[in-house]
Amino acid sequence: METSVGAMKPQKPEPLEPQQLVARLDLLSAQLAFLVEKQRKQDEMLSELAPVLKQVMATATTRLDELEKKGYFAFGKEALGVAQRVVEAYSAEDVRLLGNAVVGIVDTLRALTQPEVLEIAGQASEVLMHADTAEPVGIFGMVRATRDDEVQRGMAVMLGLLKHVGRGARAISERKGGSSGTARPVLRLEANAGGTSGRALGIQRAPAAPAERRAPACAAAPSKPAVATTVIDGVEFAADGHMVDATAWTRALGENIARLHAVVLTEEHWKIVEFARAEFLETKASPNIRRITQGTGITTKALYTLFPRAPARTVAKIAGTPKPVGCL
């Protein structure tokens, strides 16, 4: 200002013309008016903006609040916690194993996400979405439903699925049950055979037990001697009291055994014992009561009189043959 004042100084001595003065004043007032107007506009804008800003701030605050309410922040915090727990709970070994399984997982995922599979899944999910409106169906309803072609197809698919699930379960159980080396090829063989061999009424029968493990038939050959045996005077007896080796029998031995069973052998007794021995040597089975009565012509009553306690068994013991089998 000083410079301008200084600059104006030389003009100062010259008095301004009234017109010039008026023009200057005009200019000044115009400038002033502009400034005033500008200030007024700013004020206005500010006053207008204030509610908008307030609104913006309020909205922002509620948004954040909502997010908090919706649990975004809590979720974030929890997620961190989960990560922490995962690290604590699983060892590096576990993670390595998971890495090994990733190929399998990806393969499974790829198989499951084939368009055909997804289409079926989509169809199925539609039904599940309307599950709340489904009508209850009884056993007759089920039977009726099986007449539907699509249901039949679906059943076939489900049965196939079940079959494979079962096959997998069996493979796992056999692998766990040891001898994994042999169990799996056998399984594959059965799968190739289609399981048609052992099938009856659509039910897969368990494979027959090996012959030696099957229970002996009712009237089978002499039962195997019991494991526990007793040796009396050089003669081996099974736990059931019968001689283990029928060929080691002698008449004298028979008499001794009879005495042990409180039986004094008479001619009648010997007739029965000899018949029993002959029968055993011929059929490899000790005769039962009916066989003895039919073979010797003795009555049941007489037989029970000769050998009062369990006749067929007592006769077999005295004759040095195994315990008779069968129910009669």
Added chain:
Amino acid sequence: MTTIATSPRKVAIICSHGGLDEVYPALILANAARQSDIEAMIFFTFWGLDAITESKVDHLHMNLAGNAANTMPTVIAGLPGMESMAAKMMLKQMAELDIPGVREMLKILEESGADLYACELAMKMFKREKTDLIPEVKGVITAGDFYDLSVGAQIIFT
């Protein structure tokens, strides 16, 4: 009978049904008991009486209708003659296995020392006399008598 008294075990079998397939289990169980030196008695009551009735013992039928183990539809199984036909088939199969008939089984049982008893109340209900029964029957007894006779026995109901 003196030997039976020394036996350590005893069974008392109650036979309450008269079907061929319902009588045999009682007879076979009793017979097996005697063969194993076990004292045995059979108490025939209600339809079981038919098994020891002279006029019925040889004509016992097999109950097909209402038998869940029978694969024949009940509608067909209930037709006249079906039961006797089934009984004939069963008897044939038993003969092939050399299983004695009911009358012969009862005789064997009596001879082997098993006691056969008829139920007094059932006898009255069916209007039967002791003379209507087969000779192997030892006596007609009441339920109370049955308990007296079966002291110490294992009781089997068929």
